[in-house]
Amino acid sequence: MAQQLATWTQLTKRSALQDMxxxxxxxxxxxxxxxxxxAEFFPTEQLARSANEVLLQQSNILQYAPPTELLKQQIQLLMGQRGVHCSTSQIFLTAGAQQGINLLARLLLDPGKTVLSEEVTYTGFLQVLEPFQPRILTVPTDPVMGIDVEQVEKILQTEERPACMYVIPSGHNPLSYTLSREKRQRLAQLAxxxxxxxxxxDPYGFLEYEDIEIPAIKSFQSDWVFYVGSFSKILAPGLRLGWIIANEEVIEKLSIAKEATDINTTTLTQQIAANFLQKDEFTKHLLYLRQEYSSRRNCMLDHLSARLGEVGSWTSPTSGIFIWVRFPEYINTMELFRESITTEKVTFFPGNVFAVGQNQISTSSIRLNFSFNNHDKIDEGIARLSRLVKRHI
Amino acid sequence: MAQQLATWTQLTKRSALQDMxxxxxxxxxxxxxxxxxxAEFFPTEQLARSANEVLLQQSNILQYAPPTELLKQQIQLLMGQRGVHCSTSQIFLTAGAQQGINLLARLLLDPGKTVLSEEVTYTGFLQVLEPFQPRILTVPTDPVMGIDVEQVEKILQTEERPACMYVIPSGHNPLSYTLSREKRQRLAQLAxxxxxxxxxxDPYGFLEYEDIEIPAIKSFQSDWVFYVGSFSKILAPGLRLGWIIANEEVIEKLSIAKEATDINTTTLTQQIAANFLQKDEFTKHLLYLRQEYSSRRNCMLDHLSARLGEVGSWTSPTSGIFIWVRFPEYINTMELFRESITTEKVTFFPGNVFAVGQNQISTSSIRLNFSFNNHDKIDEGIARLSRLVKRHI
Incomplete structure (x- = not known):
């Protein structure tokens, strides 16, 4: 059977996410x-009420249906917070951000094309690229300063025009940086x-802990930026809801690709989300999330300082759910990870998982998530990590 | 912007489904x-109860999660009715049959490959193929006898090996035939x-009106047949749930493709469906659907006989939700359709929509759906269709 499968399937293994x-x-x-x-922060009871209301009050809720206008209107309002002003006809509903990226890649890429990406980036984007086997032009990046915009310009000046560039400007996954307003503006101009x-x-754009609220890149350039949003981190991933903002020409093509992919996004969860968002409890919910997650971030930063201050350095992210930790160069975090599975039993992603090709900044680094565990677990987990690392110093 | 988009986007227009x-x-x-x-037949109240139960009793229902084992077990039981005996590790959950087909195409196709298809087939399959631009080897087919299996063998003997063949053996869309046991067995052997x-x-395999219950092709060949199932026609499309049955080697590759596509299938609707199916009301529900849909089929057949007996011929499907109607060759059903939009206001799909390339059997034919409308509407709709057609006789 194996030799009958498409080429990309020979080049890839079972996903790290599934394994983890x-x-x-x-x-x-x-x-x-x-x-x-x-999961404790999901507004489950309110969503159960919304589920009950929409199922018992709306007759066509379980039928095939065009995207829910009410949900688009709520997203339109929400996007004001990201500095993006658009009409509902520029909003395209998806089954989460991953599908958004996947549909856009299908729209923009022919096999063998060129793509511009940071040298360290979200693995889900690289997975999307696999069937197209593009040439990837990598740009240097930094856990604090973010993507090197000057290098982006140099590449655009000298190389074949890429089919797209991919950026995660807020709470970057995995590097955790939030890109400055100036760099966003410049990227928008270059596009x-x-x-x-x-x-x-932008799955983390609404999880902002310092009230800086830097607008989305989309707010600086409406035509050449395709914004990908998600309810997974700010409402619940189990709803599988996200959105794309693009101009109407692109939306029309997206609707063709979407229909071929899965006909339409789950109507039931669209309606549940719309019903909940309409009740105006969402602003409160978002504030609550920001508070809780920033408190967990602070907790992890405190424990890192107390236990690993002498052997590592890390970011202090202003948004998102990750901290990027760097150890001395002689530490290989892939080996650290393998060792941890059987010894300390604390898990994290080794930086190399996110590397596009070979590079320096990832082999001695790890990505830590701070949103999932409570304060006690964070304390205990960082203690374990510290024991693990110190055996290699 | 247009010239920056992938090649396939230049070759296709907005989907017929959306327009319709x-x-x-x-x-x-x-x-x-x-x-x-x-939609009246959806067990909405029971599903609302299930939604309430799973949301309030299960803590992780809205989190990212691996596929629901309980739902796989229910599918495993259900597949016994189609003669397929498999383990739950051979069942892969999808966001509906369309996603199943899409993921399988991604697994099987490299750009420019060859695919084997009937000359008249489901448009959703053709949409899935668009980004790959394959060469399509077409096989003759017939609204009553179905795909010409001898021709399939001849093509397999003489042409480059296709990456896959696509078949809809029960209640074919759009032709409405149900393939004989012998032809299924032969196709399985050829594969x-x-x-x-x-x-x-096989989205219509469970909607069987004559108690013939011909087993799925998969039941005759476990390795070379990938079965695609769906809850859209037998429970509700708004849940976006379907499945693939394949061997474990293929399932592993599917899980990679799925993660890149949309991470995972909506956990909430998986759990709602599993909860409902477990309650054992589904067998009753399926019998009820068969009764109601066969009664609508009979209603449409009766009205066709009464009003169009002299000018057309049609199938008497034993499963599915479609009837295929053929008019004299001088009638172009695409023109009929356009005329109907402004005059009689009865809609149907002209046969040409489903044609792969040029062929005789589709230009004077139409596909009629009998599941959506009640008896009165069917009566009135066929009366309108009859007036429309008779203006062209």
């Missing part, structure tokens, strides 16, 4: 690995100037 | 066009002999 989910599901593990929100669409992946 | 949905949403239309189940995987698309 299984590996760390036992209660003996403390997982800083996956980028999971905390328009060189006519290269930006896929702006 | 908008076109015929007004109450002045009677739609026999789309393949919609009837194994020539090592060409069959995508067996």
């Amino acid at each position: 989910l299984e590996l760390t599901s036992g209660s003996e593990y403390i997982s800083f690995g996956l980028g999971l929100p905390n 328009a100037e060189y006519e290269v669409p930006i896929i702006e992946d | 949905l908008e076109l015929t949403s007004g109450s002045e239309y009677i739609s026999f066009g789309l393949g919609l189940p009837n 194994a002999e020539y090592e060409v995987p069959i995508i067996e698309d």
Whole structure:
């Protein structure tokens, strides 16, 4: 059978996410690995009420249906917080951000094309690229300063025009940086100037802990930036809801690709979310999430300082759910990870998982998630991590 | 922007489904066009109860999660009715049959490969193929006898090995035939002999009106047949739930493709469906659906006989939700359709929509759906269709 399968299937193994989910599901593990929100913060009772209301009051809720206008209106309002002003006809509903990225790639890429990406980036984007086997032009990046915009410009000046560039400007996954307003503005200009669409992946843009609220790149350039949003981190991933904001020409093509992919997004969860968002409890919910997650972030930063201050350095993210930790160069975090599975039983993603090709900044680094565990678990997990690392110093 | 988009986007227009949905949403239309189940038959109250139970009793219901084992077990039981005996590790959950087909195509196709298809087939399959731009080897087919299996063998003997063949053996969309046991068995043999995987698309296999219950092709060949199932027609499309049955080697590759596509299938609707199916009311529900839909089929057949007996011929399907109607060759049903939009306001799909390339059997034919409308609407709709056609005789 194997030789009958498409080429990309020979080049790839079972997903790290699936492996990690299984590996760390036992209660003996403390997982800083996956980028999971905390299920205790989901407004489950309110969503149950909404489910009941929409199922019993709306007759066509379980039928095939066009995207829910009410949900688009709520997203339109929400996007004001990201500085993006658009009409509902520029909003396209998806089954989460991953599908948004996947549909956009299908729209923008022909096999063998070129793509511009940071040298360290979200693995889900790289998975999306696999069937197209593109040439990837990598740009240097930094856990604090973010993508090197000057290098982006240099590449655009000298190389074949890429089919798209991919950026995660807020609470970057995995590096955790939040890009400055100036860099966003400049990226937006470059996209328009060189006519290269930006896929702006913004699942963490609403999780902002310092009230800086830097607008989305999309707010600076409406045509050449495709904004990808998600309810997974701010409401609940189990609803599988996200959105794309793009111009109407692109939306029309997206609707073709979407229909071929899965006909339409789950109508039931669209309606549940719309019903909940309409009740105006969402602003309160978002504030609550910001408070809780920033408190967990602070907790993890405190424990890192107390236990690993002498052997590592890390970011202090202003948004998102990750901290990027760097150890001395002689520490290989992939080996650290393998050792941890059988010894300390604390899990994390080694930096190399996110590397596009070989690079320096990832082999001695790890990504830690701070949203999933409570304060006690964070304390215990960082203690375990500290023991693990110190055996290698 | 347009010249930056992938090649396939230049070759395709907005989907017929979307257009039809908008076109015929007004109450002045009677739609026999789309393949919609009837929303009155959805067990909405029971599903609302299930939604409430799973949301309030299970803590992790809205988190990212691996596929629901309980739902796989229910599917495993259900598949016994289609003669397929498999383990739950051979069941892969999808967001509906369309996603199943899409993921399998991604697994089986490299760009420019060859695919084997009937000359008249489901448009959703053709949409899935678009990004790959394959060469399509077409096989003759017939509204009553179905796919010409001898021709399939001849093509397999003489042509380059196709990446897959696509078949809809029960209640074929759009032709409405149900393939004989012998032809299924032969197709299964050919798949194994020539090592060409069959995508067996079976959304209507459980809607069987004559108690013949011909087993799925998958039941005759476990390795080279990938079975695609769906809850859209037998429970509710708004849940977006379907499944693939394949061997574990393929399941592993599917899980990689799925993660890149949308991470995972909506956990909430998986759990709602599992909860409902477990309660054992589903067998009753399925019998009820068969009764109601066969009664609508009979109603439509009666009205066709009464009003169009002299000018057309049609199938008497034993399963599914469609009837295929053929008019004299001088009638172009695409023109008929256009005329109907402004005059009689009865909608249907002209046969040409489903044609792969040029062929005789589709230009004077139409596909009628009988599941969506009640008896009165069917009566009125066929009366309108009759007036429309008779103006051209």
